[in-house]
Amino acid sequence: MLDRRRLLASTAAAGAALLTRPAFASFPEKPITLVVGFAAGGGTDTYARTLASLIHESLGVPMVVVNKPGAAGMIAAKFVADQPADGHTLYMASAGSLLVKALYDGDAAPVAPLEDFRALGQIGASIPGLLVPASSPFESAPDLVAAARSDLEALRWAHPGRGSLFQLTGVAFLQENGLTVQDVPFKGGGPARNAVAGDQVAFGFMGIQLKNGFESQIRALGVAGASRDPANPDVPTFAEQGLPDVPLTNPQVVMAPADLPDDEAATISAAIEATVTGETYARLLGKAGLSGGYEAPSAATDGLVALEAELQPLVQATRA
Amino acid sequence: MGIVDGFAFLFANPTALAFVVLAALAGVVIGALPGLTAAAAIAMLVPITYFLDPLSALAFLYVIGKSGRYGGSIAAILFNTPGTTASVATMADGHPLAKRGEGIKALRMATVASMIGDFVGDAILIFGAVLIAKQTARFGPPEYFAVYVMAFLVIGSVVGSSVLKGLTATLLGILVALVGLDPITGDARWTFGVLELESGFALVPLLIGVFVIAELMVQAERLALGDGDNTIAAVAPDPKANRLPLPQVLRLLPTIFRSAGYGAVIGIMPGLGSSVAAFVAYAEEKRRAPDREAWGTGALGGIAAPEAANNAVSGPSMIPLLTLGVPGTTVAAILMGVFLIHGIPIGPTLFVVAHDLVFGLFAAGLVGILCYGLIGWHFGPLIGRVMQRVPARFVYPLIFITALVAAYSTRLSLTDVQVMMAAGLLGYAMRRLGFPPAAFIIAFILTPGAEEALRQSLLLSADGGWVFLTRPVAATALAIGVAVAVWRLWSAPSRTQRIATES
Numbered sequence: 001m002l003d004r005r006r007l008l009a010s011t012a013a014a015g016a017a018l019l020t021r022p023a024f025a026s027f028p029e030k031p032i033t034l035v036v037g038f039a040a041g042g043g044t045d046t047y048a049r050t051l052a053s054l055i056h057e058s059l060g061v062p063m064v065v066v067n068k069p070g071a072a073g074m075i076a077a078k079f080v081a082d083q084p085a086d087g088h089t090l091y092m093a094s095a096g097s098l099l100v101k102a103l104y105d106g107d108a109a110p111v112a113p114l115e116d117f118r119a120l121g122q123i124g125a126s127i128p129g130l131l132v133p134a135s136s137p138f139e140s141a142p143d144l145v146a147a148a149r150s151d152l153e154a155l156r157w158a159h160p161g162r163g164s165l166f167q168l169t170g171v172a173f174l175q176e177n178g179l180t181v182q183d184v185p186f187k188g189g190g191p192a193r194n195a196v197a198g199d200q201v202a203f204g205f206m207g208i209q210l211k212n213g214f215e216s217q218i219r220a221l222g223v224a225g226a227s228r229d230p231a232n233p234d235v236p237t238f239a240e241q242g243l244p245d246v247p248l249t250n251p252q253v254v255m256a257p258a259d260l261p262d263d264e265a266a267t268i269s270a271a272i273e274a275t276v277t278g279e280t281y282a283r284l285l286g287k288a289g290l291s292g293g294y295e296a297p298s299a300a301t302d303g304l305v306a307l308e309a310e311l312q313p314l315v316q317a318t319r320a
Numbered sequence: 321m322g323i324v325d326g327f328a329f330l331f332a333n334p335t336a337l338a339f340v341v342l343a344a345l346a347g348v349v350i351g352a353l354p355g356l357t358a359a360a361a362i363a364m365l366v367p368i369t370y371f372l373d374p375l376s377a378l379a380f381l382y383v384i385g386k387s388g389r390y391g392g393s394i395a396a397i398l399f400n401t402p403g404t405t406a407s408v409a410t411m412a413d414g415h416p417l418a419k420r421g422e423g424i425k426a427l428r429m430a431t432v433a434s435m436i437g438d439f440v441g442d443a444i445l446i447f448g449a450v451l452i453a454k455q456t457a458r459f460g461p462p463e464y465f466a467v468y469v470m471a472f473l474v475i476g477s478v479v480g481s482s483v484l485k486g487l488t489a490t491l492l493g494i495l496v497a498l499v500g501l502d503p504i505t506g507d508a509r510w511t512f513g514v515l516e517l518e519s520g521f522a523l524v525p526l527l528i529g530v531f532v533i534a535e536l537m538v539q540a541e542r543l544a545l546g547d548g549d550n551t552i553a554a555v556a557p558d559p560k561a562n563r564l565p566l567p568q569v570l571r572l573l574p575t576i577f578r579s580a581g582y583g584a585v586i587g588i589m590p591g592l593g594s595s596v597a598a599f600v601a602y603a604e605e606k607r608r609a610p611d612r613e614a615w616g617t618g619a620l621g622g623i624a625a626p627e628a629a630n631n632a633v634s635g636p637s638m639i640p641l642l643t644l645g646v647p648g649t650t651v652a653a654i655l656m657g658v659f660l661i662h663g664i665p666i667g668p669t670l671f672v673v674a675h676d677l678v679f680g681l682f683a684a685g686l687v688g689i690l691c692y693g694l695i696g697w698h699f700g701p702l703i704g705r706v707m708q709r710v711p712a713r714f715v716y717p718l719i720f721i722t723a724l725v726a727a728y729s730t731r732l733s734l735t736d737v738q739v740m741m742a743a744g745l746l747g748y749a750m751r752r753l754g755f756p757p758a759a760f761i762i763a764f765i766l767t768p769g770a771e772e773a774l775r776q777s778l779l780l781s782a783d784g785g786w787v788f789l790t791r792p793v794a795a796t797a798l799a800i801g802v803a804v805a806v807w808r809l810w811s812a813p814s815r816t817q818r819i820a821t822e823s
Contacts, residue, residue, distance in 0.1 A: 070519035200460035
């Protein structure tokens with residue numbers, strides 16, 4: 001995919017340069033590379049590709065998505081942090097996962113997400129949801145909490161891997177409700193979803209969009225976060241159901257090396273804002289069951305600082 | 321009917337059809353190239369498929385897997401060099417026939433047997449996969465683990481010429497597969513602080529290294545030693561010797577169908593693959609044959625059995641992949657990657673989510689069989705002779721460059737290129753010392769899933785390991801694995817091994 005997109009992108013770049021040729025701007029002078037730390041086809045990759053397919057309209061140059069998967073996005077983060085801070089290489093951060101990974105790695109972490117990078121804009125957030133098999137006796141999140149209190153031993157729950165934001169969401173949910181339930185980690189959202197659909201576990205925490213297409217096998221009992229997920233508006237939050245709020249989501253943030261000059265940063269941020277607040281962007285993401293939602297760089301950074309503060313004790317608690 | 325939809329979907333896509341034809345041709349040629357297995361060739365061609373729509377991409381690679389398995393017989397028969405590991409068993413009778421000037425007859429026997437075997441396998445895939453998918457949708461970690469154990473037991477008892485060397489290679493594969501993040505706790509294991517190793521070794525570079533790079537080293541060595549001439553078989557001046565009489569084919573039909581059956585069963589079981597199927601079919605059919613003394617000196621049955629079996633693996637090997645997400649062969653493992661690259665979720669839900677695509681792929685398989693059959697029947701000898709004429713000093717460097725590009729481009733990682741080169745050295749050493757590289761790779765592929773399933777099962781279970789015996793499907797799978805292993809150790813290893821070592 002990379003090669004084709006590069007090819008198309010450079011052809012398009014040549015075309016765009018001939019047709020539009022901005023009068024004075026010297027940045028961006030060439031296509032911008034957006035590096036994704038996960039494999040093609042996943043949630044973060046979908047965000048990156050949706051943004052990249054539209055942003056050239058406001059940026060004037062194409063944006064090329066490159067996947068460098070591995071180590072929970074850390075390999076890609078390190079790669080971008082080591083590139084010249086000229087705005088031509090950006091990092092598509094699955095920010096929740098990146099923060100968790102950095103917290104787990106501690107001093108050994110190859111990058112410090114909040115110090116080595118500056119946010120250029122948040123382009124959406126993946127919302128953790130509580131899913132149960134369709135045959136489950138639990139009709140709501142309070143049902144599940146009540147049942148779990150009375151019979152802790154028998155229950156098991158699935159998540160897409162230890163150290164994922166979704167696991168920590170589940171841990172936070174259980175902690176807040178005073179429960180301890182044995183978890184069963186799976187490798188990624190798909191397998192975790194299949195375990196719920198196949199009635200192997202009592203419940204699971206994973207991206208809420210994973211229920212789409214599986215409505216006959218899976219029921220969603222709630223989502224984390226302060227408000228409902230715009231892409232899945234029929235699923236209530238935990239707070240709405242009278243349970244403690246679990247303020248964890250996985251923001252998708254475009255980041256650049258921290259040394260990127262303000263002018264370049266402003267140019268890219270403006271293009272991101274124009275794209276993400278547009279109608280086409282939300283529609284394309286909606287097809288994949290994902291929510292857009294723009295946050296300016298300062299708000300995105302504040303969100304990440306707050307998220308890190310929430311995650312810190314959870315990481316400590318699960319480290320054991 | 322799913323398959324009718326599939327044909328409609330395929331014929332509505334001219335690009336995909338063109339790629340099916342291209343794949344049939346490319347597979348025959350690649351298969352005929354000594355040492356390049358279908359799996360290795362597919363691994364190298366994965367980057368090309370990034371340019372294609374999902375159906376074209378999958379059909380291209382799937383059909384290369386089929387025609388490559390067939391193409392291997394050309395080199396085996398004409399040059400006494402296995403084009404692929406799956407055609408090693410074919411040499412025993414194919415080459416003697418060619419030496420007698422009946423090379424074309426042997427090639428045609430291989431063509432007919434391969435096609436019938438392949439059709440049988442695909443029929444099982446098309447009609448069985450949906451039924452099986454319905455069952456496997458409710459499989460949990462204990463069932464998966466039992467399936468993996470069955471695969472390990474069966475492989476351990478049939479791969480390779482020496483049980484000890486086979487086991488060593490298997491253990492090495494397990495060891496290499498354990499590098500990376502622990503699937504349950506997420507802790508880094510054996511990464512020596514190297515960030516790139518946290519996601520473990522990638523399959524494609526490892527595969528290309530062990531099979532392609534190692535083969536290039538073997539070939540380079542042969543050329544350097546001036547040992548590069550393959551005695552090409554003279555094609556008979558007497559045209560009658562080139563004909564494949566229909567009665568002979570009819571007489572061999574039971575052999576062909578039985579062999580296709582072994583191939584199909586072995587194909588369904590994860591991890592075994594075409595070469596095992598070919599050996600098993602050869603051994604069993606030789607035992608049954610009335611003329612078993614003639615086997616090994618140029619019996620047509622000795623071509624029909626392994627060729628039918630190795631191609632019958634193709635279709636059924638997709639069943640565990642499509643229904644469980646467990647790749648049964650290296651070809652299937654690579655196809656799984658291609659599904660993921662195109663954002664298509666593998667597993668029981670595939671038949672609902674991507675119905676047209678899956679059946680389009682099945683239809684492509686059937687068209688592909690027809691294509692490689694026609695190509696092989698009419699041009700097999702010609703392809704063989706052309707391959708012979710192209711100097712190795714042009715072919716192998718080209719393969720080397722392709723291998724480099726393929727290893728790099730999957731993840732844009734130079735580490736992967738280094739892994740490929742290291743795996744090449746390892747593969748070369750294994751071949752020189754008689755350790756089966758296939759056992760190494762299969763163990764590498766199976767280990768992560770098996771480990772994950774085992775540890776998930778134990779977390780799920782309230783009473784430890786009993787979970788495997790109290791779940792009926794898991795218990796059955798374990799019982800089959802143990803039974804096959806015991807049966808093999810008790811009766812058959814001497815037979816299978818003898819063929820393996822003789823060839």
